[in-house]
Amino acid sequence: MKKSISVSDVVKDYPTAGEGFLALDGLSLEIAEGQFVAIVGRSGSGKTTLLNLLAGIDRPTSGTVRVEGADLASLAETELAAWRGRNVGLVFQFFQLLPTLTVVENVMLAMDFVGKVPTGERRGRARELLERVGIGDQAGKLPATLSGGQQQRAAIARALANDPPLLLADEPTGNLDSATADAVLALFGELNDEGRTIVVVTHERDIRSVVGREIRLVDGKVVADTGAGVAS
Numbered sequence: 001m002k003k004s005i006s007v008s009d010v011v012k013d014y015p016t017a018g019e020g021f022l023a024l025d026g027l028s029l030e031i032a033e034g035q036f037v038a039i040v041g042r043s044g045s046g047k048t049t050l051l052n053l054l055a056g057i058d059r060p061t062s063g064t065v066r067v068e069g070a071d072l073a074s075l076a077e078t079e080l081a082a083w084r085g086r087n088v089g090l091v092f093q094f095f096q097l098l099p100t101l102t103v104v105e106n107v108m109l110a111m112d113f114v115g116k117v118p119t120g121e122r123r124g125r126a127r128e129l130l131e132r133v134g135i136g137d138q139a140g141k142l143p144a145t146l147s148g149g150q151q152q153r154a155a156i157a158r159a160l161a162n163d164p165p166l167l168l169a170d171e172p173t174g175n176l177d178s179a180t181a182d183a184v185l186a187l188f189g190e191l192n193d194e195g196r197t198i199v200v201v202t203h204e205r206d207i208r209s210v211v212g213r214e215i216r217l218v219d220g221k222v223v224a225d226t227g228a229g230v231a232s
């Protein structure tokens, strides 16, 4: 099975956090293409740190991070930004839509940054993606006029803008009521059925009914993995 993600012996030390404190403590894991994986664990266990390393937003103190065929340490910052734009869709807890742009413009902006989708096709593709996530009728509105669930759907459409093989989401349901959270997780499930690899950091207790694999972190280490070996 082809690997989407291969993390080997990764240590992440935030120097400001005090001597000997490791946010990630020799962590290794592999995720195959097409898997839908939840990363779970208490606050402070290293989930966001891990996701940021996978997205190339931050770099490890030591160890290797390979994602979608690239050894991220070998890429300079500008190369990393270009790689991320084509390979990774990011979804955050607080949506992080630009407030002065309409919903459809938010999705188009992601295409403008990467330059993969031809200019003349961007608006049409953005509208199709908004239809795909169920908010086609909200395209011309400003984000603040949408509900939280609708804003997260808009953020997911933006994450899909450049058709990345991998979606990384950090507590995407953390700011939503439980019914809306279930609907957003179901949407991730559909996107996974379409072949995308998805890694979701979450506190949802019933996440196992949705995902294929759950990886639990404690103090920057993997302590449980329902799918260990699946990727190898």
Ligand code: ADP
Binding pocket: 014, 016, 017, 023, 041, 042, 043, 044, 045, 046, 047, 048, 049, 050
């Ligand atoms: P989680 O997402 O599981 O809550 P984080 O990855 O955000 O965990 O944090 C793991 C640990 O690293 C925590 O103890 C946190 O305080 C610490 N940490 C995270 N980011 C920083 C930072 N920028 N500087 C110093 N310490 C940090």
Ligand code: MG
Binding pocket: 047, 048, 049
């Ligand atoms: Mg976090």
